[in-house]
Amino acid sequence: MPKKVENVGCPYCGVCCDDLVVTVSDDGKKILEVENACAIGNQIFHHATGGERVKLPRLRQPDGTYKEISYDEAVDYAAKVLHNAKKPLIYGFGSTNCEGMAAAAKVAEKAGAVLDNCASICHGSSFLAIFDNGYPSCTLGETKNRADVIVYWGANPAHAHPRHMSRYSIFPRGFFTGKGQKSRKIIVIDPRHTDTAQVADIHLQVKQGHDYELFDAFRAAVRGHKIPEEVAGIKRERILEAVEIMKKARFGTIFYGMGLCHSDGRNHNVDIAISLTRDLNDYTKWTIMAMRGHYNITGPGAVWSWQYGFPYCLDLTKKDIAHMNPGETSSVDLAMRDEVDAFFNVGTDAGAHFPIEAVKHLRKHPWITVDPNICMASEISDLHIPVGIVGVEVPGIVYRMDNVPIQYRKVIDPPEGVISDEELFERIHQRLCELEAEEAAKEQVKAAPVGVRAEE
């Protein structure tokens, strides 16, 4: 009898649907069916048992091919790379669990590495705004139960977060929102007529790159000041219409995406979005939320904040104190300046996401990819270490886009012999400690005899 596993969390996007039902074959080896997931989430599960998987670490050979090696050899190689590097960079973590992130941080601290996550090239600009202006937010169930006005600004959940609108924002019937979509006004602000804009009551087609001005006009209008006839390509009446709806809301949420953090203005766009939310709270209740991308990209920001006080761009190279200065300690900037001499790509694909110049610099030095799958990064690595897929083969805690921790389950066993990120990093840590101890022993032999040195 095939077995049904219920309440399964989905390892795709920051919506973190936890209502999946996965049917596993009799022998527990094959995933047969996935219910409730979107097309992309569905694919992740089927991929796990659908085709060939990398089951052993692969080390690059002089002729350019990969040769399979044991996990022990891979751990030893990785530890030596870290041990010998002056400034290694450990980057990624959008797609693994918090246990893995905590273990990786232990390794980074031991090795004196820079530790960074995908927010560095994604919602990092949101962090900059949050450092300056705060973050008046809520959990997604709060939006579902109370919100009568929803704003999507620079975000297209219809494609990027397929079940966001049906689970939390536009369509669900919550406690105080029993009529679902009928009781809600939807405002979408986007230069494109996206599929999300299709379901909006009001779509403001802001001129691309002019979001900041439009926010400014919103703030002025909320406070009752006069605004120009047209701002950012939007007529005054349409702005006032939207502002009126927002001011009269009982509870509203602004969901914003890459359209704010990666168009002109970047962190300033997010900053003024937060200010607008602050202003609106003088009249009624408003909240704001970043549409975080990967299912656990919120995780490293949480884990490393409680461990070091910084969510990303952590420079641990001093080994005794952590330091964060995006621009100086951020992955792409470090790579562009050719400042790192070893690179770990963990649970992401820097090969696909980083600028080509950054990748070229990183390729000059040892590059290790830790990921269940073959991706661009794994194909240009010196060492590729496969791990189990979190949410499918490895359980653990992940943080949803609203910072709510979701406990993910294991549906099937990983391919025989394949270990988790957490175990891998624990083993690398142990090997690092051994290497340090060996070196300390050698140092003692080399050390000068005890005595008084002459003044120099």
Place this chain on the structure above:
Amino acid sequence: MSELLIKNGFVFDPLQGIKGDRMDIGVRDGKIVEPGALKNPQTIDAAGTTVMAGGVDIHSHVVGPKVNVGRLFRPEDKLFKSPLKRCSRMEMGFSVPSTFKTGYDYARMGYVFVNEAAMPPLHSPHVHEEIRDTPIIDNAAMPVFGNNWFTLEYLKNNEIENNAAYTAWLLRATRGFGIKVVNPGGSEAWGWGLNCEHIHDPVPYFDIAPAEIVKGLIETNEFLGLPHSVHLHCNNLGNPGNYTDTIESLKLAEGYAPKNDFGREQVLHVTHLQFHAYGGDSWGNFESRAKDVMDYVNAHDNITVDIGQVTLDETTTMTADGPFEHHLRGLNNLKWANVDVELETAAGVVPYIYSPKVKVCTIQWAVGLELGLLAKDPMRTFVSTDHPNAGPFTRYPQVITWLMSRAARDETMKTFKWLERTIDATSIDSIDRELGLYEIAQMTRAGPAKALGVCNTYGGLAPGMDADIAVYSLNPEDMPSDPAEIEKAFARCAWLVKDGIVTVRNGEVIAEPAKRTIWVDVKVPENAQVQRDIYEHFLRHYSVKLDNYSLFEEHLFNPRVIEVDTTQ
């Protein structure tokens, strides 16, 4: 078998009534034993020093989502304020330290048990992840109930038994410790941008008043017989003239008697009382009403309090009192984080600078100390800074010193810009009382342990209890004339033994014994109605599935469970 003998110290153990007698304390296998029972112990010479049980903190925000927001959104709290690494992990942050720094610093001060003051139930896996990463100290965490929809519905209908069954279920689901109430009704009202400032303001939609919530939860707590009492953060925190609301809240405990098997004698713990003891009707005529509030507390045995002392630092305020944090951001216009949590609670975080140059701040400083010094029963009045709200916990040594030394208070008051106005608005200048080491032991270990219902394990030095022992370099027969020396002694204990393991020596952590998670497991009869209500709310209103809500066993770190059986 590991044995330890702490020899010849001046022992202060209020749970046994030991007041500075010169004695030996024996330890075997992590427990305290009669010294005579030891065969071949390792010896710590404690002659000329003070020996107390490990410290117990009844109210501190150290783990969980709002604490972590405070860390995340304040990089400036790390800048030039973090010490260099000297234990196994880095230590970052000042007002909201990293989990590692939290554990190490508490240990250095001789503390072993810290009760996390507010756990949003939906976020319990986060709380337990941070507990795992907080070394050495044992942690408990109290889920918040005062704005929980289940609780509001049951109490509105006066269904104490159902509320008790739900409470037992939630304590198990979150691996929680007791019933925390923050701004009852007010944080639910904040869902609509509103508040309940007074205890008879109705909660929107739910149509119940804060007073009924508090009384209902006291009844629930005593119905279940939990180790700790209801732990209340009153309505109308931080506003001029709020002392009347506070006294009204305190009066809600009248007529209730404790029912439990844990030695607890109160039915209500009111936390950070300093924030609730203000007179006047504006910031202009803001004044202390500590005496009025403390008079009431002194006269009523079924109440305990902690002071919430302002330490005059730049710190980070954080509370489940969402509307208050919004109010505070309007006052100082700094950055503001807010998290409303579906069906359960809210939270806000705002940085705050308590400056000796600001009159309100120095009056707040005086109010906290007045409370501590006017207390008639130090077994019911505890040291806290509501960490990090009124100041970081690392200032406890300074708070203790202010309580122990008039000279230390005078020294601090000299730095006040508005000294005369502060003196006019408070009674601090007319209080000469200086607390002794026995009273400090009552306020920092014995009292909190008893109020938490854990005094069979923590807070004392009787044989059979956990071997958690702090030794401070203070000679009670020859106390230093310079109060700075007292502060130094409490900041870095000479020795800390935790679970029988020597953990701190000369103020430095030398071992990291395994820490524990303390939680309360209550057995109640099956309750089909409550099971159905839980099922319904999760089906329709929560954004997570019921089966993913309860903490998975694998995420509970090194548990120590306290069992309560109501079925017998």
